[in-house]
Amino acid sequence: MQKQKTGIRHMFTGTLPQVVASLTGTISAVNDGMHYGWSAPIIPILQSDDTPIRISKTDESWLETMYLIGGIAGLPVTIYLVDKIGRKNSTIVSSCTSLLSWILIALAPNVACLYVARFLSGLAGDMAFVATPMYVAEIADQKIRGLLSSLIYLMMLFGILLIYLIAPFTPFYVPSIVGSLLLITQLASFSFMPKSPYYLLSKNKVDSARKALDRLRTTKNNEAELEDISRAIERQKKEKGRPQDLLLVKSNRKALIVMTVLNAAQHFCGISVMLMNMHSILTEAGSVYLKSTTTAIIFSVCMLTAATFSSFFVDKYGRKFLLITSSSLTGICLLVLAIYFNLKTVGYDVRSVSWIPIACVMAYAAVFKIGLGMVPIVISAELFSNRVKAMGMTIADAMYLIFGLLSIELYKGLSESYGYHVPFYLFSALSLVTTVFTIVIVPETKGKTLEEIQMLLKGEKPVCSNDDDATDNLTQA
Template sequence: MHYAWPSPSLPQLTSNSSSLQITNDEGSWIVIMELLAPIPSCFVGAFLVDIIGRKKSILITAIPYFISWLMIAFANSAVTLAVARLFCGISDGIAFTVIPLYIAEIADPKIRGLLGTSISANWIFGMLLINVIGSYLSISMTAAVSSVIPLFLLVTFVWMPESPYFLIMKCDFKRAREALRKFTGQDNVEEELLRLQEAVKNQSGKRGRVLDLFRKKSNQRSLAVIAIVRNAQQLSGVAAISFYTLSIFKEAGDFMSPLTATIIYVSIQCVMAGVCSIAIDRTGRRPLLISSLVGSAIALFLEGTYFYIKDFTSIDTSSFNFVPVMALIGYVIIFNLGAQPIPLLMQGELFPTNVKAIASCMSEVYFCIVASTVSKFFQIMRDTFGMYLPFYAFSICCVVNLIFVVIFVPETKGKTLEEIQESLRLKKKARSVNK
């Protein structure tokens, strides 16, 4: 809900009738503040997750989220809004470092794809909620309603078990056994407990350091894969489009009201994320990711072409004003089949226990840097050259990233976390033999 808050709120804040009026440039900085704050807080999350555990780290995020909503509710300046976005960014950095790790560790391999992609599905559902609520209520009232969500986290998640992996790392085998019983629904979990003990022993010879990510060949490969899928996700412009959805539809034409188009857009996004959650353990990661990038490139190219013809030619586009809405809806359908949810899922799958927290941190830092750069790029290019140029750039990026995905991204469907690590090590050995 914080992430998509600018979509319904920025048009209100930049309008002439706003009591708290801001410029487009101030608005763009308020937008990306949430993407800058997670960069340092990711490292806090990576530190906390192996000290106090996955569960407590997740619970801690409720506090900055709640404070942020209160600041937005009572904000009287652009600076206050920017600081509020910094607070929610602190929680984002911790949450998106810890939650993929927690879900990967508690999930059975057969449904790990379903549970892992549920992060994106719920994230997008929050985007839908804030677009609906924020379009009908004032900014202050929207923030007051939204502040209930972090409180809900505190009173519900406190009852969830800790990750068995973390408990075994701390040699708390009694609680690990109890957690496994709750997660598996079985009383006899001794065999699974022994398997996890052996896995943690093999992967956690010593606490991982940042340099371990770059020294070990299997970790280097995993980092490269994460960078590729993050590029595939963010260089398509998804963050900028999410932040400026309502503004984009306002410039598109009068085929449909911007508010209706935005709600339809995010609703379809939410549905397709759910479809991906169901399909991913059947079809695998690679087919969904590849088809997603192909479709996204086509849809974004059509979007850019419409805006170019509309703004820079004398051609009458009134008969084609359905194109930008349909193109963005097509984009959101195909993008959310793969490119949106898969990076977070793979972030929790590809790394051994001793460096998993650091790796999740680095992945989130990389995401924040790329997403904030792309969002600022969108605002500058739109204001300087027109709406068409960023869409053309995003389409080209989809094509380039598709090539990298086809060549380098492995399939992890149906494998345990230990089997994934073994396959990464085998690839290293195979390359050595070929040399």
């Protein structure tokens, strides 16, 4: 036990400036989580007799999808800003945009104003989920990079839980006030954090990069690390950074394949379906023992708890282990749910075991977030080289949104045409396929510098091993 505590203490030794910068930088993700989960508790309020804004049935659908449309529309803006003004400044722009959306929601006189606000919130979310992981990955020591990179998703899950806890029980404008206060806190603190040394060196600002690195490290002499980063930047500058280089360069191509499959796996393992259709799934299963608001809160707590544990394990046990464990257990949960629906469809009396769907859904929330729901966001900023990172991560984010829409449409079509068991059988099979893909294709990035990861993707042997001792030696150097 003492050894474990020592290991945890060692992991955080000398990293306080990085932790503070990452925490202040990821506050915007809380707001993105609030925006992401906003429609679930707010639309019933807008449907009620004492609604502050009258909406139609068509408006309900558009208020949900406008967030995703804003995210997709923000892709070219994000690609431009993260390389033009930097990762830190892009995060600040995202926070300002999100703040504007909360103000519009609080003061909205009609549903058209809500449309604009939802569009802006989606645009801000896309920018934040590209710029902030890039910033965190580039400022963090490799021994704690996985934990810090996972903060953005932890913050988002906390935001989803927060909107579920506040919106159903308070006036319509209260979530906007809470979200605005969080963003003002971020703007007042994160604005004083150092910029990414990687970004500064890519702009030939050597003195600024040195000062930023000195602020982010507690060690007095950081010249060796600055030289390592400079060499990595110079090598990567030889890669032209054209859109086609995502396919022509071996390391970029493998990174794109890994992120495409993992982003697809998240949705085709059922997370968007669960989040948006949980109540109807449990109703069809005959397991409505809890109110929908209570079920959503418990589901969010399970996800947040599992994700918190995962963030501490990702640097200890590695990315691949968590992905393999998560995808295989997710497949089992979905298989049990599919079998339950199948038995119910063919006429078996399942009333005595009607607790199974609730148990499966809650277990699913936990095992999904241990790996599938966390690791992709951690490694997205690790895999792409500096020259194509903005394009690669933005494309990965776009695929995340597209696969989310496709998975929901697939679920609706299969469940309505053939029964609920069919999509869950399919999602279960795809979860197990993801397990195999992870074992065979996904690289282990635990304990490696960003440059070593590029060498690994190119098929070249990394400079050092990824065991703890090697990592320790690198840090001390």
